[in-house]
Amino acid sequence: MGAGTRRPTPSARSWSPVGAAAGPTSPFPSPTNSSAQHSRPPHQPAIITTTTVLLTRAEFRAEVLQKKREALVSREDSVALTEEHRRLMAWNEEENARQRARREERLRKEEEERKRQKLQVAENKARVMEAFLKEKEKEVLQLQEEAKTFITPENLDARIEECLDNPRNYNFAIDKDGRIVKRTVLS
Template sequence: MFQAISGRSVPAVRLLAPRAGVLLETVRGRKSRTDPKAKSKEGRIKVPPPVDPVEMVVINERFAEYKLIMRALRLEFKEGMLRKRYEQETGSMAEERARQEAEEHRALMAWNQTENLRMLQVRQLRIQREMEEAQAKKKEEIERKEQAFQEFIKEKEKEILELQEESKHFITMENLDQRIEEALDNPKNYNFAIDKEGRVVKQTVLQ
């Protein structure tokens, strides 16, 4: 696609960045280096503008003065910078800086000591709290074991009382004859069965 500008054909879109592969629209009326010279300027010869000798002498003198002033200013600034650096390293400013650093060091050491004391107090409180918690847990464990032991003793005492109560009905050598006579006087028949519902089914004697 081409557009006619001042009697020549100019592509509307040029490849401005061939490596990146980006197509951009050019400015209207702007020509590139590869475009031919305009027809209105084909016979034109460029002539440098005339130079006034007096003006050239004045400009050269002023430019030389400008360079001299700028060189002097640069040297002045450089000397001031070097003097300041020297004073910082070996002069009164170095002493002041050393004093400030010493004061800052003392302040930091005092802050460090205060922080260490604070952390020591925090650590001691934490250790004391942990010890109290451990003692409380140990006490609870001892109480729990003591309670379990008391319950065990009560259970054993109950079993002993039950055994003592049951021992009254044990058969001994002293009451052996009496228990035999009671068994003969009160016979019991254990010859019975149990149905599916759990009822006792006694044997019936057929006549």
């Protein structure tokens, strides 16, 4: 045996992808447990060549260039997104100003309506109060008219003389229609 070769160990001879995951290998043949897989070692050492290194470097360069392109595109997208954001924010500010103006107009109209209703209520109260005062004034005038016939200490003697001169009989009976049916004679 040479210096670079390794002899397979007994466990390496029985290695299989199915057996490694499922546990010990079965002594019975199966379609996934072929004899070719039993004799293969689990891994082979990688042989690194100049070509492999050059190909790997080229692949890494391509990845770096791709990332730079993506960064540039994302920056362009970022500028476009920033401009779109500014445009949308300006539109939002305009919309907010329009809505604020509508809200202020609505609130102003509601305030005017409240004032109008208060004024209407005050006018109604004033009308009711005026009608009440007119009624009371009428009552006062009626009482003043009736007061002329009231007996007071000043006109007591005159009223007594008048009653004696004009006797009245309040002793009578009336029917359902309010007519005097029977009256007693004054004595």
